[in-house]
Amino acid sequence: MKTLARAFTFLAATLALSLPLGSAAASAPTLTAQEKAAGWRYLFDGQSLAGWRLYGKPAGSTIGPGWRAEGGILKKIAGIKTGDIITEQTFDNFELSWEWRIEKEGNNGVKYFVTEARPAAPGHEYQMIDDDAPKWASLHPESKTASFYEVLAPAADRPLNPAGQWNRSRIVVRGTTVEHCLNDRLVLTYELGSPAVKAGIAKSKFAKYADFGQKIRGHIMLTDHGDEAWFRDLKIRELPAR
Secondary structure (H helix, E strand, O other): OHHHHHHHHHHHHHHHHHOOOOOOOOOOOOOOHHHHHOOOEEOOOOOOOOOEEEOOOOOOOOOOOOEEEEOOEEEEOOOOOOOOEEEOOOEOOEEEEEEEEEOOOOEEEEEEEEOOOOOOOOOEEEEEEOOOOHHHOOOOHHHOOOOEOOOEOOOOOOOOOOOOOOEEEEEEEEOOEEEEEEOOEEEEEEEOOOHHHHHHHHOOOOOOOOOOOOOOOEEEEEOOOOOOEEEEEEEEEEOOOO
């Protein structure tokens, strides 16, 4: 009887793995009762690109083949440069949570405080990159995973899973305080307008943008660097200001 049960379990698992990502077996993401009570809602419904648009393009315009929703995954297709996508809504005080994985040597990022008035430096970026790849060996700490890209470095001992494996990230913005978390650990905290932020911007490529680093109500952006990247469980809740 146990042998038969084990055989059935193995067969079921094999069938599940053989199903394509877009099959009916992949369900849409579901919030728990506790998450709903806490104000969480999904930015990605697991099945479509509803609520997103290309940066610099009007709502309702075609996003293109570089981004695909299938089987609960929002996927950036490798080698097809379509452009960055942003939420149709804007946010100021919020907690953003998502899971992600990238291909070997991959590079991507999530930006916030995004404005279309500053195309060359649209917003602050939570960096997502294959830190272990020789291709990126020369990157300074301010460009490693979970950094405030080009401005502030994350903790050196952050718990990063390698390319091809899933990671979980979170950004929390409340008032002028910003937190970056990686795999349930706080790895960076900074204060908007602080001496540390001003110094980091001054030595970065964003130095020529006088308003970069300021708190604004803006979009959330998923970047398109041409590499494969997967996103899931992408959700947000708005927070009261301090």
